[in-house]
Amino acid sequence: MDDRDLQYQKYKSILENYLQEQSEQTLYKGQQFSRKMIEQKISPEEAVSLHVSVLEELFPDIPQPLKNSYDFLLEMMIGYGFAYREHQSLRSRQQQLESEIEIAANMQQTLLAGDKPDVNGLDIGAISKPAQKMSGDYYHFVQDENNCMSVAIADVIGKGIPAALCMSMIKYTMDSAPEQRMQPGAVLENLNRVVEQNVDPNMFITMFYGLYDPRVHSFYYAGAGHEPGFFYDAEKDEFEELFTKGLVLGVSKKTSYQEYQRVLHGNDMVIMLSDGVTECRSSDGFIERDEIVAMIRKYIHLSAQEIVDEVYRELERLQEFELRDDFTLVILRREV
């Protein structure tokens, strides 16, 4: 007996059962059987055809008009068959796309992998989580031969693949001008020129760029329309906003960016974030910036990496574990 015969016999026995006694149990068997048919990629018209042949065997005397109506029904089902096959091929195409995105996401991970550098006297914590597979957030550390460390945090408007492609452009632009690294304002001006020429008119990028020089314990920074970070003054035990004035990248050709400087004393912290952190909404409204500060304060006795991990965990919980936006948080703390 081949598969088709087996199927036929099985269907026949279920149908016979049902015709004798219309029980829930037999109906359930029918459901299970149909699931198997779907697994075996039996099309809707084949299912109807199976039903008709079983009926003809069980009731050889079916009136002719009824027989004709079955032919009619079969013809009707052919359209459904097409739709079904189209659905099948779309599903396999979707799987293919998904695996391609998976590969792209892995590539992005490798490309943007921001290894935290080891800087003398500096405790660094960083976390970045995409809302979807590909992230539009970005952070990057570079350390030079003088032990100076630069850090960039950027957020591309929009999410997903277009944002991720844009991110790669930023990374290469930054890598191609290493001599500028020491001047945050100039770095942003250069990037702005590149972005302005290369992105869709509706797109822009916000960025915060800073450089820490451990020889003088100074942090030099500039911002292009990025969500302000915080500066924690350990002696006063106070957080203040790390304000920067500057237009987002990609809007206006000629834009200049003001440079700022802060000296870090022991235990002082520089906190940088993406707007995914302050734009996230919990069940009862927005997370306010004060709440972020309160969370950081709560974990302030931990290491920088533990702080960012804990804050992320807490925000994740508040949003019921569903991230609506990419999330990035970086903390630098001068060790005592």
Add this chain to the structure above:
Amino acid sequence: MNLQIKQEDHENTHHLHIAGEIDAYTAPQLREALLPLTGKEGHETLVHLGDVNYMDSTGLGVFVGALKSSKEHGSSIKLTGMTSRVQRLFEITGLDEVIDIEDVKGGSK
């Protein structure tokens, strides 16, 4: 939550009254309403944002696109009545320096 857009035209001046949330899902709707207006030379578009209770960066992107389009086509665009939460977004991004924003604090209710 969705977005409602009401349009009023007085010769070369267009008023768009926006209500709701401007995010990645509703931004295309806003762009479709806004861009044809900024593409008309000499026309002025006023966007009333008093009833917008949430806007994300995709929404800002629509206004950046509209600003570029108005410069290119010789039209003008002005935003008005935004709530302080929305205004803060324009300030942080520095866009308040390049986009014409009428200062009516607190929003028009």
